[in-house]
Amino acid sequence: xxxxxxxxxxxxxxxxVARVVVIAYLVLLVAWPVSVVVQRTFAPADGAPGGLGxxxxxxxxxxVVYAFQLTATAAFWAVLLNTVFGVGVSLLLVRYSFPGRRxxxxxxxxxxxxxxxxxxxxxxxxxxxxxxxFGPALQSIGVQIIFSTPGIILATAFVSLxxxxxxxxxxxxxxxxxxxxxxxxLGASGRQTxxxxxxxxxxxxxxxxxxxxxxxxLGEFGAVKIVSQGAAFNGETxxxxxxxxxxxxxxxxxxxxxxxxxxxxxxxxxVVSILRPKEGPKEGPKEGPKEGxxx
Amino acid sequence: MSIEIQNINKFFGDFVAxxxxxxxxxxxxxxxxxxxxxxxxxxxxxxxxxxxxxxxxTVTIEGIDATGLPAQKRNVGFVFQHYAAFxxxxxxxxxxFGLEIRKLPKKQIAAKVDELLHLVHLTQxxxxxxxxxxxxxxxxxxxxxxLAIEPSVLLLDEPFGALDAKVRKELRDWLRRxxxxxHVTTVFVTHDQQEALExxxxxxxxxxxxxxxxxxxxxxxxxxxxxFVLSFLGPVTRLGGKLIRPHDIEILRYGxxxxxxxxxxxxxxxxxxxxxxxxxSDPRHTDPIQVVVTRAEANAxxxxxxxxxxxxxxxxxxxxxxx
Numbered sequence: 001x002x003x004x005x006x007x008x009x010x011x012x013x014x015x016x017v018a019r020v021v022v023i024a025y026l027v028l029l030v031a032w033p034v035s036v037v038v039q040r041t042f043a044p045a046d047g048a049p050g051g052l053g054x055x056x057x058x059x060x061x062x063x064v065v066y067a068f069q070l071t072a073t074a075a076f077w078a079v080l081l082n083t084v085f086g087v088g089v090s091l092l093l094v095r096y097s098f099p100g101r102r103x104x105x106x107x108x109x110x111x112x113x114x115x116x117x118x119x120x121x122x123x124x125x126x127x128x129x130x131x132x133x134f135g136p137a138l139q140s141i142g143v144q145i146i147f148s149t150p151g152i153i154l155a156t157a158f159v160s161l162x163x164x165x166x167x168x169x170x171x172x173x174x175x176x177x178x179x180x181x182x183x184x185x186l187g188a189s190g191r192q193t194x195x196x197x198x199x200x201x202x203x204x205x206x207x208x209x210x211x212x213x214x215x216x217x218l219g220e221f222g223a224v225k226i227v228s229q230g231a232a233f234n235g236e237t238x239x240x241x242x243x244x245x246x247x248x249x250x251x252x253x254x255x256x257x258x259x260x261x262x263x264x265x266x267x268x269x270x271v272v273s274i275l276r277p278k279e280g281p282k283e284g285p286k287e288g289p290k291e292g293x294x295x
Numbered sequence: 296m297s298i299e300i301q302n303i304n305k306f307f308g309d310f311v312a313x314x315x316x317x318x319x320x321x322x323x324x325x326x327x328x329x330x331x332x333x334x335x336x337x338x339x340x341x342x343x344x345x346x347x348x349x350x351x352x353t354v355t356i357e358g359i360d361a362t363g364l365p366a367q368k369r370n371v372g373f374v375f376q377h378y379a380a381f382x383x384x385x386x387x388x389x390x391x392f393g394l395e396i397r398k399l400p401k402k403q404i405a406a407k408v409d410e411l412l413h414l415v416h417l418t419q420x421x422x423x424x425x426x427x428x429x430x431x432x433x434x435x436x437x438x439x440x441x442l443a444i445e446p447s448v449l450l451l452d453e454p455f456g457a458l459d460a461k462v463r464k465e466l467r468d469w470l471r472r473x474x475x476x477x478h479v480t481t482v483f484v485t486h487d488q489q490e491a492l493e494x495x496x497x498x499x500x501x502x503x504x505x506x507x508x509x510x511x512x513x514x515x516x517x518x519x520x521x522x523f524v525l526s527f528l529g530p531v532t533r534l535g536g537k538l539i540r541p542h543d544i545e546i547l548r549y550g551x552x553x554x555x556x557x558x559x560x561x562x563x564x565x566x567x568x569x570x571x572x573x574x575x576s577d578p579r580h581t582d583p584i585q586v587v588v589t590r591a592e593a594n595a596x597x598x599x600x601x602x603x604x605x606x607x608x609x610x611x612x613x614x615x616x617x618x
Binding site for chain 2: 178179181182183184185186187188189192196197200201203
């Protein structure tokens with residue numbers, strides 16, 4: 001029997017037309033353009049031979065290595081910040097009621113809806129070395145944020161902020177407070193309850209959120225573009241490198257870097273799809289029907 | 296006295312959850328807090344456990360003032376209606392939780408867990424996850440988990456409320472036997488009067504945040520303090536100026552010393568029991584009078600639906616004046 005959400009039975013012409021439209025749409029918008037990138041990555045360019053060897057060689061260019069290292073650094077710290085902060089904010093939003101809770105909840109979503117370019121601009125205005133609110137004060141103690149790595153980390157963290165939170169909150173709401181109350185009544189302190197009960201319960205949602213954040217952080221362009229110098233060996237992340245090289249008649253390097261970004265994104269999707277189904281069966285039946293009490 | 300509650304008040308905004316509650320729970324007894332949903336009984340239990348703070352009043356557990364103590368310092372075992380099983384831990388790990396928090400030696404924990412698994416008949420399920428257990432088994436696991444910390448008092452919040460009728464009945468009997476074995480002071484919340492009457496040594500009837508009556512099950516049943524207690528402990532009907540239980544009404548074929556008379560308008564047979572409705576023309580009886588007789592009684596009287604009968608209270612029955 002087909003599940004209730006899938007219609008079976010005779011397929012009319014509408015079904016076929018709909019299928020063709022969907023497939024054509026996805027091919028034209030996603031599959032074909034991405035495949036062109038892949039094809040160009042391995043194509044001979046400027047008289048040089050193509051193939052895997054050339055691709056790997058382009059990736060070993062010191063400026064490419066630098067760009068990917070910078071991207072990895074920014075993504076690592078941004079994801080770390082968002083994980084710690086995200087778990088804290090989620091607990092605050094779900095477990096406590098306080099004035100302004102709804103406002104905070106909306107604010108958390110803001111980075112998803114606001115353009116990354118605006119985020120970058122806002123960060124420059126707040127932390128800029130010359131005119132920013134905190135910038136001059138921070139610069140006077142030797143901390144430069146804008147046009148250096150901390151700025152890139154901040155921008156990346158900002159845009160990927162809601163991903164962890166939005167994954168954890170529904171799970172926290174679903175598990176409720178009973179397990180935590182049980183832990184407390186058994187003598188566990190707040191910290192012990194968090195580490196032994198709450199964290200294991202939200203583990204999968206947290207990992208899922210982290211993977212999503214990581215994918216988002218690695219691909220961030222707009223906000224980073226504003227807060228970074230964006231020059232080779234000077235604040236050029238992988239995405240900036242793709243744009244710079246592409247505009248600078250070094251397409252083959254741009255294609256190679258773009259291909260690596262695609263690979264990482266696909267890997268993230270694979271990890272997510274492996275994690276996703278685990279949430280269902282882990283719950284188990286709410287009420288076991290078969291067993292009585294005494295054996 | 297194991298638990299001493301004095302002048303407890305608790306408000307949720309404008310709503311009075313508990314109003315001036317005074318209660319002493321004797322050591323080693325099984326006490327039921329009985330009342331309708333939203334009456335405050337669960338709130339009282341949570342106040343005792345420290346999961347909820349009262350707005351005023353004091354809670355003393357085994358002579359220690361626990362009013363300001365957080366839940367984890369009260370050494371109270373708590374069993375939740377929906378089990379509150381730690382889903383990511385095995386049954387054995389669930390039971391060991393409180394002992395591991397107390398950093399007991401591993402050997403001692405293992406021995407204690409074994410003993411408790413045996414007590415709640417879950418020995419062969421020790422390595423399962425809670426999701427693989429039935430509702431009844433999960434609740435027994437939760438009970439073992441609460442007993443593991445050797446609590447001063449054991450509190451159960453509608454422990455069998457989420458279970459089906461048969462399992463409920465089995466667990467209820469099992470809890471009574473367990474209590475006779477373990478003797479820990481136990482307070483359990485229920486809205487099921489049958490459960491309270493069957494299991495408890497003493498019943499506290501709570502309604503609208505107030506205690507209506509405290510007493511042994513038989514006392515409450517035989518001498519209810521008011522209409523509420525009478526009606527909450529079982530079905531009630533009006534006969535003349537009194538409220539009375541349907542099975543405390545005698546059916547007569549003739550009008551000797553009868554309180555009311557009328558025609559049998561409804562006849563429902565449930566097993567050995569026959570539930571009747573008698574429609575009286577008496578203006579005091581706006582609703583039909585409910586009467587319960589056994590099948591044997593009905594056969595002996597030879598009554599059928601549509602017959603006119605006379606009714607009076609049975610000798611030795613319980614009734615209170617209707618307001």
